[in-house]
Amino acid sequence: AQSVTQPDIHITVSEGASLELRCNYSYGATPYLFWYVQSPGQGLQLLLKYFSGDTLVQGIKGFEAEFKRSQSSFNLRKPSVHWSDAAEYFCAVGARTGTYKYIFGTGTRLKVLA
């Protein structure tokens, strides 16, 4: 069955430090992969997506993610975190099981220390 795992429920980093949020997926075919961010009281905003081609994808707000097929991973990175990055981050895989739908991970809540 298709699934998405985000091993880290909470992560705390200092402002200016680098960030990596982990995401592992289980899907039989080549996946469509996404990272979304949800700020408090807000809807979900797409940070970046991977469909094919270059395995290192660039997104908005200085984020990037690398698709590693051998590790079934799609980790999100940012070289220098800003206080405004504090939010909940969700990894998702697009899966076709009858209809096409997204399966979301459980999310990682990022806290940024000043």
Place this chain on the structure above:
Amino acid sequence: SAVISQKPSRDICQRGTSLTIQCQVDSQVTMMFWYRQQPGQSLTLIATANQGSEATYESGFVIDKFPISRPNLTFSTLTVSNMSPEDSSIYLCSVELWDRKNNEQFFGPGTRLTVL
């Protein structure tokens, strides 16, 4: 891209009552989705609503509890029926857009429901 609005943005309801949530999109879309996000949890797909056909419900969700309407290509409603405190969640609608071979879902701001 797509701009999605939801009404109401939040509500507090008594158990046993029903609430209908509206989702409006600024462009015509084929597929619309309804998700539930329980407190501190991830998003769980409730159903997929395709215009002109019955909604397709995920395991654990039934039409009697979550009836959905999809009268046209820009609008959908989700009703949470006979509510209980366990229905307290954020309910989000989303739409799917395809660009060549790429796919993306755009999400509405959500409806925060509290059931007393």
